[in-house]
Amino acid sequence: MTYWLTVGGYLGLLLIGVILWLATRGGEGKFASLSEMFRRIMHYRGTRLGLLMFWWWLGWHFLVSVVGR
Amino acid sequence: MENQNKHPVSLWVAAFFLTALLQVFRGAIGDTTIFVTGTVILFLSGTALRNLDFPAARFSKSKPLFYTTAALMVVLTAIPRHTPLMMVLFFALLPPLLLLAWGDHTVYKSKATPRIRRARLMWIVWAVSMCLWEFSANILGQLEGGKYVYPTISVLVDPMLDGPIGKAGFVVAWLLIGYGLIKVSPKK
Numbered sequence: 182m183t184y185w186l187t188v189g190g191y192l193g194l195l196l197i198g199v200i201l202w203l204a205t206r207g208g209e210g211k212f213a214s215l216s217e218m219f220r221r222i223m224h225y226r227g228t229r230l231g232l233l234m235f236w237w238w239l240g241w242h243f244l245v246s247v248v249g250r
Numbered sequence: 251m252e253n254q255n256k257h258p259v260s261l262w263v264a265a266f267f268l269t270a271l272l273q274v275f276r277g278a279i280g281d282t283t284i285f286v287t288g289t290v291i292l293f294l295s296g297t298a299l300r301n302l303d304f305p306a307a308r309f310s311k312s313k314p315l316f317y318t319t320a321a322l323m324v325v326l327t328a329i330p331r332h333t334p335l336m337m338v339l340f341f342a343l344l345p346p347l348l349l350l351a352w353g354d355h356t357v358y359k360s361k362a363t364p365r366i367r368r369a370r371l372m373w374i375v376w377a378v379s380m381c382l383w384e385f386s387a388n389i390l391g392q393l394e395g396g397k398y399v400y401p402t403i404s405v406l407v408d409p410m411l412d413g414p415i416g417k418a419g420f421v422v423a424w425l426l427i428g429y430g431l432i433k434v435s436p437k438k
Contacts, residue, residue: 183390187400190383198376205369213369216434221366223435226295226355227260233351234266234288236428237344238281243420244326245337246280248408 263292272385275392295352306353309346310432319429326421331411350432 205212213221222228242248270285322343329336362370384403391400398405410416 183399184401187383187387188406190387191380191403191406194376194380194383198380201372201376211365211368212372213363213365215369215373218366218369218373219431219434221362222370223431225260226351226353227262227292229351229353229431229435230292230295230348231260231262231265231288232431233347233428234291236424236431237340237347238284238288240326240424240428241284241340242281242404243408243411243424244331245340246278247332248404 260292260296263289263296266292272388276388291348295355300355302352303354304349304352306350306435310350310435312433315429315432319425323422323425326425327414327418331417347428350435353435 202215204210205214207214223232266285266289270282270289273282273285325339326336329339387400388402391397391402394400407420411420
């Protein structure tokens with residue numbers, strides 16, 4: 182029961198993310214697209230370092246570490 | 251038109267520090283070391299080393315970056331997971347990656363448009379929700395003592411990477427995201 186509740190939460194959030202991405206794509210709407218937003222926020226060194234270090238860790242986590250939990 | 255960032259210590263410092271605390275709770279020494287080091291780097295990048303710049307744009311030109319990414323796709327797919335060779339490769343990747351991310355400390359003077367601000371807030375809410383769900387599953391799972399009672403994303407995704415197709419898919423997706431993040435960084 183808790184297993185499926187937890188998995189359902191991930192899938193629900195993933196689905197919301199996909200919908201938000203599709204809804205804001207290439208638009209002139211009220212929300213900038215994901216690529217527009219990234220082009221802007223990557224002007225900040227803190228954001229660049231934070232995102233790229235997290236990205237590196239993600240690769241490390243799955244390809245180097247042995248995942249326990 | 252540029253000026254300096256008014257907030258020298260970014261929220262990323264807090265994010266990495268909190269994640270480091272979670273890694274302590276998990277008992278993951280390697281991940282704790284990574285996130286503590288990341289916290290220190292982020293803190294220094296906005297304080298003591300703030301004015302230290304690196305000409306990252308000179309090294310993030312399209313062609314070399316593209317060929318490096320393509321070569322990494324082949325190499326990372328070929329090397330088995332959890333091996334010393336994979337570890338060495340990841341350590342080798344880190345210094346150039348940090349230098350590319352370090353870049354210039356200045357930011358554009360113009361304020362973000364309302365469209366950007368709305369999108370930023372929306373994606374922050376989404377990302378924080380995902381992190382809270384994952385952190386909750388991690389903490390509850392540790393307290394319950396079962397890996398599959400409250401599974402984390404890692405527990406769900408890791409078995410998919412045991413096969414060659416799953417692993418190749420992960421390597422390609424992961425590298426494309428990294429390539430995209432470097433490509434959208436400022437070119438100055």
